[in-house]
Amino acid sequence: MDVYEPIMGAFPIAKKLWRKIIENKGLPSPDAVGKMLESIGLEKLFLGKGLGVFRNNFVIALLIPRENMIAVDFVSATGDLSDALELIAYYDREIDCYVVEIIPANELEYEENLGVEPVIIDAKTFELKSYPVLGEFKQGKKTIILKVDSETYKLWKESGKLNVCPVCGGELRWRGKRAVCTDCGIEVVVDEER
Ligand SMILES: [Zn+2]
Numbered sequence: 099m100d101v102y103e104p105i106m107g108a109f110p111i112a113k114k115l116w117r118k119i120i121e122n123k124g125l126p127s128p129d130a131v132g133k134m135l136e137s138i139g140l141e142k143l144f145l146g147k148g149l150g151v152f153r154n155n156f157v158i159a160l161l162i163p164r165e166n167m168i169a170v171d172f173v174s175a176t177g178d179l180s181d182a183l184e185l186i187a188y189y190d191r192e193i194d195c196y197v198v199e200i201i202p203a204n205e206l207e208y209e210e211n212l213g214v215e216p217v218i219i220d221a222k223t224f225e226l227k228s229y230p231v232l233g234e235f236k237q238g239k240k241t242i243i244l245k246v247d248s249e250t251y252k253l254w255k256e257s258g259k260l261n262v263c264p265v266c267g268g269e270l271r272w273r274g275k276r277a278v279c280t281d282c283g284i285e286v287v288v289d290e291e292r
Contacts (some may be wrong), residue, residue, distance in 0.1 A: 099234045102156045104172035104183045106235040113232040115187045116217040128163040213267025229257035231264035245289040
């Protein structure tokens, strides 16, 4: 798995948080989220006093656990905030669901609307109530490739939104098991192996 940009870190962590919420029947501990960040290749620099700092050469992740909420900010290691993202996982009392969301840190200035569907999990049955399209990224020769597993693909197909880019909300053009976004240029590949 490659993590060269904030989004390349946020997607796989969102997916791991989703799995962990179902497994734990609740939000995971900050330590468990720290392990997730390490598992995608980020090095733990610090964890304690209500803050975790993780990084590789390209991306810095700040883990900020709050009351009933986990927030992870992904920032480019250059310090540039234009592609920074915040990943939040929380319990939403109004809808009695756990929610995992990826939002641009600077929502107002983000020109291309992020098309990331939130993960919504029923807090009683722990059934999924949305159609998130999450996966791991790989740096291709010319494009960034999002690998989605066949289970995710199945859900995605059910949602009827196969032509919508899971990253930017733009238009996806499919050719067999591959698709390219005509807006952000990302490539989506259905990974049969898992
Ligand atoms: Zn796109």
